[in-house]
Amino acid sequence: MAHRDAGFVRRWLTEAARAVERDADRLTELDSAIGDADHGNNMRRGALAVVAALEKEPRTTPGAVLLLAGRTLVSTVGGASGPLYGTLLRRAGKALGDAERVADTELRDALRGGADAVAQLGGAAPGDKTMLDAVRPAVEALPDYAAAGAAAARGAADTVPLRARKGRASYLGERSVGHMDPGAASAALLFGALARVAAAEAAAGGVSDG
């Protein structure tokens, strides 16, 4: 079983920020169909702030990296994705405590706790056409990182035929059907980044066994 350090989590979040930057226009397009057309900009602002915060205030444990990233998202995003993603990361960070290295299963359990906290915060159930429709299947596929990335992408694609039951899109009722949920799309970017970083680490042989 592989163990992950602060560097792994930092590389993950940096890679996720890159993916958000690359896909910001697509996120905004998705959000203009059923939301208020700010998801790409909001996520880009949050991602840049996370990268800047992690450079300015280096953290030495996976938990502390996640806590700082989560806090930064809550305070910089300006839309609902701030408190939602912020809660996901912050709660996961808290669960990991101050361990310098965490097992893949511990990271999975921490992210599962984060997803539970997101569900509690937003009151969303599976199939409500939210970020959780991508986050949940990804977390359940862990510790297989490649499978998690694929599960998140599939989860996002599977939101297309759903009717939104949370957030502004829910006001559209049936007219929200036929569009991918922007939050699920950004969650797929987050877990796609995790899969790439884990694959790169495995390829480099940098994984320590414990």
Added chain:
Amino acid sequence: MADRALVGVVLVSHSREVAESVARLAVALAGGGETAPVTAAGGTPDGDLGTSSELIADAVRRADRGAGVVVVADLGSAVLTVRAMLAEDGELPRDTRLADAPVVEGAVAALVGASAGADLASVVAAAEDAYRFRKL
């Protein structure tokens, strides 16, 4: 009016204009002289539409006279941001409550109650009762 500290009321909206206008409206409708402290956290620090945890934390601190603070928020990120802040230790004073209340009616009810010296739980209840102000 009681001599003890009054509960504060904070308006959180996506829009600075909405938050500040509702605060002014509540003061006007609470009527007659001094009211309890009421502050507004609307939009982002740049003046755009959105929600700012920084502005919320600042507005709560300014409304806090030691008797607690009741927050009334509009929707979406305004509600989620306040709830996410309440879920973390130390982001807001301990006696901060988010009222499950409509913005205008809830703000007026909360400020009337708070200005009359009601305690924290009663001000929350007054704001939440505002859902029952039927209009038809």
